[in-house]
Amino acid sequence: MSDATPAPGEETSADFDAMTRDIAEVPAVEVIVTVAVNLMSAAAVKLGLTEDGDAHKDLDEARKLVHALAGLLDASTTEISSFHAAPLKDGLKSLQLAFREASIVADEPGQGPGEKYTGPVFG
Numbered sequence: 045m046s047d048a049t050p051a052p053g054e055e056t057s058a059d060f061d062a063m064t065r066d067i068a069e070v071p072a073v074e075v076i077v078t079v080a081v082n083l084m085s086a087a088a089v090k091l092g093l094t095e096d097g098d099a100h101k102d103l104d105e106a107r108k109l110v111h112a113l114a115g116l117l118d119a120s121t122t123e124i125s126s127f128h129a130a131p132l133k134d135g136l137k138s139l140q141l142a143f144r145e146a147s148i149v150a151d152e153p154g155q156g157p158g159e160k161y162t163g164p165v166f167g
Contacts, residue, residue, distance in 0.1 A: 073124045076116070077132070083113040084135050091142050103146060107157040110139050114158025133162075140165040 067075075087109035088094060092101035113136055121129045136158060143157055144150065144165070151157075153164035 073128060076120050076124050077128050080113060080116055080132050083109050083116065084132070084139065087113060087139050088142075091139065091146055093142060101146075103143065106139075106143055106146075110136070110143055110157035111160070113139070114161040118161035136162065137165055141167055 087106050089100050090102045090106035090109060092098050094100065117129065117132055117136060121133075140156055140158055140162070144167075151159075153159075153166075156165060159165060
């Protein structure tokens with residue numbers, strides 16, 4: 045007899061079809077904003093801005109996440125409207141400033157994470 049329950053991590057084609065339908069119903073703006081918020085959250089953790097602080101701090105990883113967030117926002121700002129973009133840009137600037145503060149060796153103006161897209165960030 046075969047067990048009808050899939051192994052952990054294994055999905056049936058019915059599950060995949062249901063997920064595909066669910067994704068198809070989500071507006072692009074919502075997907076973009078969700079990805080941006082996830083990048084912001086991950087960057088905050090890597091910058092040591094969480095309750096655990098230095099336990100997960102990794103500035104190299106934070107730089108990559110902030111840069112990716114800046115690129116996403118630069119590419120999608122005209123698509124998601126200022127209603128969604130403004131708070132995300134504020135969050136990005138806060139992360140860029142936090143990175144600058146946490147960094148032992150300061151980047152030149154315009155060379156910090158994401159500044160390729162946003163221009164130099166000053167406090």
